[in-house]
Amino acid sequence: EVRLVNGFSSCSGRVEVYHDGQWGTVCDNGWDIVDTEVVCRELGCGPAVAGWGWAWFGPGSGVIWLDDVQCTINSSSLSSCEARPWGTHSCNHWRDAGVICSGNSYSPTDQVRLVNGPSRCAGRVEVFHSGQWGTVCDDEWNLADAEVVCRQLGCGPRLSAPRSATYGQGTGQIWLDNVQCSAYASSLSNCRANSWGNNNCHHSQDAGVVCSVDTHISEHTQVRLVNGFSPCSGRVEVFHEGEWGTVCDDYWDYVDAAVVCRQLGCGFPLFVLYWAAFGQGTGRIWLDNVHCEPDDPSIYSCRANSWGSHNCRHYEDASVVCLENSDSATDQLRLVNGSGRCAGRVEVYHNGEWGTVCHDDWNLDDGDVVCRQLECGSAISTPESAVFGEGSGVIWLDEVQCTAAAHSLSSCRANSWGDNNCIHEQDAGVVCSGLNKNRKKSQTL
Structure with missing residues (x-):
């Protein structure tokens, strides 16, 4: 058994394991993102965001059960990973390991995002299903449904449930219609609704949400x-x-x-x-x-x-x-239409609108900056020619040339915003190592 203690959610905290009738902690010697990934998966808490040492979530008490943990990405549980014998260690509780998981289930039907709003906690509702993002129709859409979305995203209580494409019309599939959530639903995909893709709507009816965390109206x-x-x-x-x-x-x-x-x-x-x-x-x-x-x-x-x-x-x-600097519009970045948050079409937020990046001069140096900015490791590949589908709207960046020292994509050298000679068939993409942990990472987080 494994649990996370003293965190700010059920999917973050100090790592504790149950052995020989009592709970104990894990030493941070060798603790890395692969070990963290195993814990998050074992708890059903989605992909790992970060792994911490030095008792980040406070020192535990009692036995230190595990030290020098070395999981592989295929490990089924923390207790199945290679480590010193139970209770053998060279640590004290100020070295207790911690974990922050994304909190999102690995099930694609549990992925939800808010798009085209002023922040991640307000915008058009989009859900991920069958390998692609799509919208939600506003039929029966109400504050109870919005409450579930806000809670799922960690954005505090809902303020409103806008209808009629208040945050712009989406593209592609309308995945959900006639959504009717109960107060106890853990995610939008757990709410009662028509079957996936069964709707009688147009994108002019796309539903939206405004949560309390990112709006300062009082x-x-x-x-x-x-x-x-x-x-x-x-x-x-x-x-x-x-x-x-x-x-x-x-x-x-x-x-x-x-x-x-x-x-x-x-x-x-x-x-x-x-x-x-x-x-x-x-x-x-x-x-x-x-x-x-x-x-x-x-x-x-x-x-x-x-x-x-x-x-x-x-x-x-x-x-x-x-950890994140998401207040600056020019520093907002996302990967769209991939298999998770660490792979997909590159999109940046500027002047109140999301747009794409042209693949002219696009390379691994640029991809590394994107992956680092998103806390997704390093770039494995930088697909060109709209491998993750064509975007819509503005192509914001062209001729991007990042250096290794760049802290965000918007700080890299490029044409001025919106100045390009491209079409969306040239939209750039990135695949980061955060989704491909096939080998043990050597560094300690």
Whole structure:
């Protein structure tokens, strides 16, 4: 048996295994993405996002059962992987291994995304079935259905369920019609609906969703990161009674930071920081002794002292560095129509619209930047000529020439946005190693 403890969801946390009648931890010696992948698959938590050492999710207690774990991609469970004998190790609990899984089932029918909106938590609803993405008809579409989508994506409670292609008309298949979700449905594919592809709709009826995490329509959803090196890093500030103020670092921890990162659409916390790491704020210290739960939709819903009640100074301002930088429109990137999130047609978000990349000068250096930006390893191949299908709309980038130091596709040298001599038959694609883990990775994460 294996479980994940002290994470921000059921698919993240410290790795613990059950042996000889008791639970114990796993040492991070040799812990890598292949081992992480086996744990995520064993738990039904979808592909691995990251594997962490150094007790990222807090040190455990009791026995350290496993050390020097060496799984292969075909290992059926963590206990079947090569390792030292049970209980033999050279570690302490500050070396306990952790895992972050995607939380999405391997079943393609459980893949859902929101497209063409201002962020990953608002847009046109699309589902993956039979190897391709398609839309959802708005017949019977309502707030209960939207709630399931928002929960499945980790985007907090739903705000609205727009109809009539509010976020633009999709292309290809309309996979679902007459969706009727119950409050307990774990995913959109578990809701009652017509059979796949059976509909009487047009794309002018494509359904949409707006979740609470990424929309700031009232003061009680506003949070920002200040003075950092990106929109997803910095000093945490919240808005209350018409004024921005800081958060004291008393009891500030990974779960609290995870709520903030998710609320901003910035992925997971990479570093949870104290003592005004990004400089001291000014004005009010609004929150102290914050205690968030993993499923809190925003920092405003977390337990804390009453507003403005604290025993702190600004040199105790809390900060965070989130794993992803998804606030910048020019840094939004996705792979479409592949077998998972780490392979497909390359699409970038610019000027409020998703578009494709022309394959002129497209090569492995460019693909490596895409894979690295998406946390998908390195590029295995960079297919040209719309191998993953032709896109639609704007071709945003042409003549891309990335260097090894580029941190995102939008930072690579290329023609100006939208300047190209291409057609969609030349759309570029990428296959990253994140989907092809046939050999043991040597590095320790």
